[in-house]
Amino acid sequence: MDRPPEKPLPIPAPESTPFWEAAQRRELALPFCRRCDQFFTPPAARCPLCLEDDLQWRGVSGRGQVFSYTTYHRAYHPAYRDSLPYVVALVQLEEGPRLVSNIVGCSPHDVHCDMPVEVTYEQRGRAVIPQFAPAR
């Protein structure tokens, strides 16, 4: 039997590269605008509120809550067929921004809105993919 195709790796845009480099260090980081005193997503070269380009990448705690989620029952990509059913969630980090990720470490049936979660990291080939699991 053929090996199933591998799950995709991210192809970072230049402005997202620090996010994926931080993930390699098992850290979660986002761009931070000092003038607006807040993080923002998606990563960009300028703050979307004030257009300041003197940004700083800072670490976030990795803690958050499930803002919403969906469970895939159908494979849109052959590499995910063996993972069905799996959860894609929008996680609201405690610092404010929201990130798309998977919820791992529990049954899809146990996932619910407002569920507390914390970041975990998956090694996939040469990349490290941040995921979220129920907070201990």
Added chain:
Amino acid sequence: MVPGRCAIVGVGASKIGEVPGNSPLTLQVDAISDALDDAGLDVGDVDGLIVRGPDDLYCYHQRVGQRLGINPRFATTLDSGGASQALGVGLAALAIDAGWCSTVVCGYARDGWSRTRSRKLGPSTEAKSSTSMQVALVPQQQQAREFGPEYGFFGAAAMHALGATRHMHLYGTRKQDMGAVAVAFREHASRNPVAQRREPLTLDDYMSARKVVHPFNVLDCSLLTDGAGAVVVTSADRARSLARRPVYIQGVGSANNHQGWFSDEHMTTTAARPSGEQAYAAAGLGPRDIDTVQLYDCFTYMVIVQLEDYGFCAKGEGGAFVSSGALRLDGQLPANTSGGELSEGHVEGMLQIVEAVRQLRGDHPADRQVPDAETALVSGHGGNTVCHATLILSR
């Protein structure tokens, strides 16, 4: 834009459903030809062209114009997904009012069924055909390269499902409420001889349908369709000299939540709200004045949230509203009366505009006609899930 200064004077469509062997351009010209016949106009009368087509064809409006044999004074291709079609009619009215052109064709065409079907049936390994299915369901131009594929996050269904899950959490919206939308629109399609899906559908059928992405099953999702629609817009003055009863553009709205579907509360209070407020204000009307709605129904959830955002019921009450039977032809607010994208066919909002015009003309046989329909609201939604446009039309 002054209400009633422009009107839709012709509507048309191509064959809808499974129409293999036809490019979107061919279907588009079929629909435009149909609309011009309906208006009693010739292609030579057309001096404006506003279209949307496949994302992978550059300067699509030039290709359409070439097949029509015209050199239109004003032409453009729009890129707001399913908001483009209603927005296009609004832009047509602006252009006519500004004196840029006098008679505008607006249209959209797609080969949604053929594009998916032919790849699935092609000779290939299982892996290749499955990759093709993903590619077919998500046009390449819309495929992300990060913050998506590495999470198995693909497709419009999952984007909208995230909104539905949040709405269920905040307001107690139920699967049965989404099912009520699917059942109502299938009932309407069953009376429409050209609808793509006409077989009877009960709420029990809906509740046991195959799951796609929670909370959606296959019946929560719009169809894969080959087809095109087109309308002809001109000034009210010109319209009076033409054969068909004009349908006047009383109000146009548009809004774009470009911060993103995931930002703020955009998933559960959408751009339909500001777009609707603008259209109502322009028309000098409110929700109570609307006799029928033709809403952008890419997914059942979007109907529920738009009904709230357009003020037909309070925020959070959309589920109860649809489950009360309000959307049926004999209900309080007949909706998507030819079957919508859920059952007539998904031509990205174009058929909703066509159906609104037919209802306001009183064209339908009694079993499909909203009695005394004088005012209709049409919505369009799309463009990375956040662009929206509204038309308020009247006899």
